[in-house]
Amino acid sequence: MREHHERLSLFFGLPVFASDALSSAAYATEAILSILILAGIAFMAKLPGITLAICVLYLVVVISYQQTVRAYPSGGGSYLVASDNLGERPAVIAASALLIDYVLTVAVSIAAGVAALVSAFPALHPYLIPLNVGFIAFIAWVNLRGVRESGMLFAFPTYGFVLGMLTMILFGVTKAWGMEHPAQQVVADTGVIGSEATVPILFVMLRAFSAGCVALTGVEAISNGVPAFRAPESQHAVLSLRWLAAIMITMFLGTGFLAQYLPEVSLHSSANPEYRTLVSQIAVFVFGPQSIGFYAIQFATAAILILAANTAFADFPRLASILARDGYLPRPLSRLGDRLVFQNGIVVLAVLATGLVVYFRGELDLLLPLYAVGVFTAFTLSQSGMVVRWRRLREGNWRLKASVNGFGALCTGAVAIVILVTKFGEGAWIVLILISLTSAVLFAIHRRYRAIANQLSLAPGRKVEVKRQTALLLVPRVHEGILAAMDYAQALHGDVRALHVTLDRKVVPNLRRAWEEHVGDAPLVVIESPYRSLIEPILEYVDEMLLEDPDRTITVVVPEAVATKWHHRLLQENVAAQLKRALGRRKNVVVSNVRYFLK
């Protein structure tokens, strides 16, 4: 877990927080082209324009986020910024959007990573679903075991991918420079090319733009991670954001440029065994088929994508813990450090992501349209929150800052609506429903916690009261463990009664003898259990005691054997837990567990 980290320098911090963002270069250009082809081959020429528009949007978002990072040096995720400035409702919606988004990050990244592998080894295509599920299971398993995240773990695949991509772009541009645009041959599944030729041009363009917006996923991560950087934290985080933008825009423009020089573009759907990622086609064009360069690019792509999925496995439980702290998820989830809690988050995330990849048969092009809806919702809420913040504080040049974030909010808000509209039928509706459902659950949990707080709130004068106390010691036999429990009961309680429920009348005389020898005058009550039950007679006896004196508190002292080996543990039982369940809503009864240890 990141909590355990050394503080990160810029060089190691960038890969830790930007691997997710950078990895989207692996599929963003392809996403645009696969929409444009729907309107006809002529529309492929629109790629540079759309790519440029997205790069501008990237700059707007990054500039806007620089202000967030500076304003929230202890971490400024969308949920925090929204809850700080916009109130409960927008904050919960932002949180829901992010939770759903982490699931999609896992599903999309793994599907894209598998797509890169399948492009290198087409024989793997029939195993799309098992490969996806297998990788998710693997990452979940690594995280369940407790991965020691080191800067190195992130640095290698991230810089490997960036270096590979930049090298490919450099070689490619050198090769293509001065070449005439080739008359591209486009291969796609039957019935795809031009199938949307009758749709208004603007709609097609917006749809392609929406598809390309997956390039912006992952930017949020740096604003979350500010405190993990070395001092000055904000400064390092801002530099990271800038480097991220520079690298990302270079890779995005580069792939967009090179895509136009491919002599033949294949744009099959992921379900088609002929499917190859666009990046792999560019790698073939630049390095030649089955060259070392080609395989290096495929492996680097797969590696960074798996790493990107891995970051969601740290981020999802972390956001859940913040929500739990604020009472929107079960409170125990806030204890990220307790193994069980962290593991629950991992299992939930893995199950949901597996559900998604199985439902969409591991096909990247079906999963991509779901992505980015949540991201842009969170962007918009976060930056709107920043605007409110500047207006509230009115410090320094707040007007400029407010307009920067305001412009960012406006742009991302508009894009969010465009994405929702243009991708609605492709799957955005699913995300919309999931975000609404998640929000409803978060609100319901919060309401319940508020109701509990009201129930339990203390009247102003309420002080500690002291009540009469009686201990009831359960005595199955007389031995060291029972005597230890009796030590305990007598030390605390003036009034101790020992209770033996007998299933076998014959043992009673021996029991009484041992009791008198070792304990002496403390009373030993023996109850016969006609129906051979242990719990029922105890309950009846407790009820009688409560009737005698309803104000008294009864402590049932349960001696419990603790064995070391699991097969020895089968022979012991937890009477305390059964008793607590059986006691139901009886007040003034406390169950105390005195443990003794077996070899």
Added chain:
Amino acid sequence: MREHHERLSLFFGLPVFASDALSSAAYATEAILSILILAGIAFMAKLPGITLAICVLYLVVVISYQQTVRAYPSGGGSYLVASDNLGERPAVIAASALLIDYVLTVAVSIAAGVAALVSAFPALHPYLIPLNVGFIAFIAWVNLRGVRESGMLFAFPTYGFVLGMLTMILFGVTKAWGMEHPAQQVVADTGVIGSEATVPILFVMLRAFSAGCVALTGVEAISNGVPAFRAPESQHAVLSLRWLAAIMITMFLGTGFLAQYLPEVSLHSSANPEYRTLVSQIAVFVFGPQSIGFYAIQFATAAILILAANTAFADFPRLASILARDGYLPRPLSRLGDRLVFQNGIVVLAVLATGLVVYFRGELDLLLPLYAVGVFTAFTLSQSGMVVRWRRLREGNWRLKASVNGFGALCTGAVAIVILVTKFGEGAWIVLILISLTSAVLFAIHRRYRAIANQLSLAPGRKVEVKRQTALLLVPRVHEGILAAMDYAQALHGDVRALHVTLDRKVVPNLRRAWEEHVGDAPLVVIESPYRSLIEPILEYVDEMLLEDPDRTITVVVPEAVATKWHHRLLQENVAAQLKRALGRRKNVVVSNVRYFLK
């Protein structure tokens, strides 16, 4: 459960304890014939002789058991008699034999009941396995819900079956009397008739005799149930035994006699769709095919067999509880009255029986050879125990009594060996292994309990000691529930420390303010949890306290919210259980649960 019964008269007691024994009339004759046919059609003539021999054996066993019933008016099952007189080893073997036997009672009775139904409705034959599994599941379900066993429940099917069989025999004998033996036509599966013609005659006869010994299963039940009869209990039980013998021998001789007058005998294996039970063939001969009499016999047979399986579901948990009381099975199993315990027994029995019928594909003729090995082992051990008893007591005419039981033990012992040898390959070896394994497990459990008793045994002078006590109250927030826990801690302990583990520094000032207002001067320790764990810091604090003063006992008081609705319960957690697990083998730490209640 039988514990809840009114005392039973002879009329109602007989069906309750003898339904299992009587039901074996449904398949015993068939079992003999299906072995004789293996040696050739001529051998079918040996049926009357073998039937008579088994009837004599029946008388010997019943006479011998009369003495057991008189000697053990509080119930004299084989395990009890053996442990009383022969010591641990034979008693455990008898118990293992009986436990395995209850599983076989369920499997064989259900398979035979289904065979009766399939003989009436041959269209059901392809569903042999689902029918078997379904009936076992049904009986298990009824027992899990808690069946109210009444004398009537047993009386109807048992007397219905007896009346039906006796009517059939009466009509049949009237019809056959004076008829000449017909030249019987025997139909069997290819390759069956005469397949053992070369085997020595004696072996074939002994094997057929062994097969017929399934008639003696269930006799033990009455000796178990003596205390359930009306006073004088032993007298009623002895009368039951005698009536059982009279009815059983009549039915057995009757079916044996009538089988010889069937114009055509079909002896297919149960796997063959042409398979019909012998009793159903006799019913057709006596009442005509598809007559009311025929269907009545089939339904009565199925009903008593399902009832016989049902008795095992009461007997198995009861024997398990006696073994648990004596420390041969996990002690909690002795608490037959606690729902969970009884239900565990039922589920285990149902799962094992289902395993058997599925493994043997629901075919009666494959299951039958397994039966009776355990029964005769238990018979022999029980009666040997009686011999030892008479020799030890030397009261009245002990020599006569000892020789009666001795003769019984000799006969059943010899038969046990014959069964084991002649049926070894057919499945007796499985039973032998199962009994050995079960015995080994029972011994291992007993050894472990003895080791525990030694570890915990009290030195003669050991008395209760009083130690210093400190309470550690966990305070997540300050509210009514926490204050109730503080009431409790202060009432008992002079020294109370409150402990708050903070995951969020911001809440601490408010917490301190509330603490001072409502609790006042008791110390509130606040620990920060850098890794957002709750359990770890508590453990560290407890360890520090133990280091300060190793002799002190620390009571960790854990306030716990109890919600009514299950979805509200999801929001609560059981810190006490997690803490107990985490405390491991730390001594002198007690966990106390003070519950408070949510609406």
